[in-house]
Amino acid sequence: MKKIGIIFGMETTFPPALVEKINSMREPGIQAELATIGEVRMAEPSPYAVIVDRISHDIPFYRAYLKNAALSGTIVINNPFWWSADDKFFNFALGHKLGVAIPPTVLIPHKEHPPGTTERSMRNLQYPMPWDSIFSYVGFPAFLKPFDGGGWRDVYKVNSPEEFFNAYDQSRDLCMTLQRGVKFKEYFRCYVVGQENVHIMHYDPAAPSHERYVKNPPPVDPKLLERVERDCLTLCRALGYDLNTVEFACEDGIPYAIDFMNPAPDADVNSVGQENFDWIVNQVAELAVRKAKQHTGEVPEYRWSAFLRGAVPKSQAAAKNAVAPKAEKAPEPAAESSKPGTMLDAASKQLRKRASKG
Numbered sequence: 001m002k003k004i005g006i007i008f009g010m011e012t013t014f015p016p017a018l019v020e021k022i023n024s025m026r027e028p029g030i031q032a033e034l035a036t037i038g039e040v041r042m043a044e045p046s047p048y049a050v051i052v053d054r055i056s057h058d059i060p061f062y063r064a065y066l067k068n069a070a071l072s073g074t075i076v077i078n079n080p081f082w083w084s085a086d087d088k089f090f091n092f093a094l095g096h097k098l099g100v101a102i103p104p105t106v107l108i109p110h111k112e113h114p115p116g117t118t119e120r121s122m123r124n125l126q127y128p129m130p131w132d133s134i135f136s137y138v139g140f141p142a143f144l145k146p147f148d149g150g151g152w153r154d155v156y157k158v159n160s161p162e163e164f165f166n167a168y169d170q171s172r173d174l175c176m177t178l179q180r181g182v183k184f185k186e187y188f189r190c191y192v193v194g195q196e197n198v199h200i201m202h203y204d205p206a207a208p209s210h211e212r213y214v215k216n217p218p219p220v221d222p223k224l225l226e227r228v229e230r231d232c233l234t235l236c237r238a239l240g241y242d243l244n245t246v247e248f249a250c251e252d253g254i255p256y257a258i259d260f261m262n263p264a265p266d267a268d269v270n271s272v273g274q275e276n277f278d279w280i281v282n283q284v285a286e287l288a289v290r291k292a293k294q295h296t297g298e299v300p301e302y303r304w305s306a307f308l309r310g311a312v313p314k315s316q317a318a319a320k321n322a323v324a325p326k327a328e329k330a331p332e333p334a335a336e337s338s339k340p341g342t343m344l345d346a347a348s349k350q351l352r353k354r355a356s357k358g
Contacts, residue, residue, distance in 0.1 A: 006019060050077065083263055108176040244265065
């Protein structure tokens with residue numbers, strides 16, 4: 001029997017609905033359940049062939065458990081190694097390189113010293129920062145937001161340098177980004193499942209949380225929706241996420257990707273609505289079952305550097321070659337030696353180097 005486990009936190013609707021859907025499919029030899037995690041011994045296999053992760057970003061114990069499970073062949077949705085290393089600023093840079101439209105964005109250092117550090121820890125940091133250059137590149141209005149945050153926490157809209165510094169003073173020891181605001185006409189939040197299926201939802205980020213998913217939206221140019229779907233696939237295939245949401249703010253017909261690090265996206269029926277809820281439950285159930293059928297017990301190879309080198313399957317070529325506005329044209333890829341792989345790849349290379357020297 002191949003078991004599919006779901007680990008979750010405060011959610012009350014999606015996890016049980018997912019278990020019910022998977023079990024209703026009556027796939028021979030496959031069963032789903034809300035996962036139970038007890039004693040975790042190093043390198044000991046997990047009883048689950050597949051785990052759908054909805055909470056490890058908040059619970060380090062679960063994150064460590066998932067990495068240990070992956071070491072023995074469990075398939076985890078999403079990749080716990082990459083999710084641990086990911087951040088939104090890197091994602092913006094990657095999206096830009098891949099030709100997705102990204103508003104101009106810069107990385108902003110901590111306003112206060114991180115715990116355990118002093119001014120001596122920051123001796124490589126230019127002081128003062130070239131604020132005039134930063135403001136000229138980004139422009140106003142802009143959004144000051146954490147480089148790896150979520151849930152709209154610690155996000156500030158600023159319309160001038162004065163407003164920026166007032167907001168920056170409140171950012172504590174967080175590492176921040178400053179990103180040009182998009183004067184959007186359309187705004188989309190898109191579920192992406194299995195790096196193949198995209199569900200575009202009209203979204204109003206200014207509305208109360210329970211009203212943000214727009215019902216009966218106005219018509220939209222089909223070419224814009226095609227571009228949005230194409231860019232969703234480009235981003236999620238590059239990042240390796242099998243479950244994610246991608247948000248676009250559209251200005252003058254250009255969809256700017258402004259948030260696409262949501263590997264445990266909101267899937268509560270009370271906020272997303274019944275139609276969107278049914279779609280995500282069905283798609284994730286089919287994905288989890290497919291992964292369970294593919295499970296062999298071998299350790300998955302988590303890597304995405306081949307994508308950046310251009311080794312993209314023909315079925316993905318159209319997504320990779322998505323055309324961005326001229327101002328957003330991506331530079332040529334860097335040399336292969338600078339391409340990042342997985343943390344496991346890097347560690348093994350270091351060991352090989354040391355062995356050859358010894």
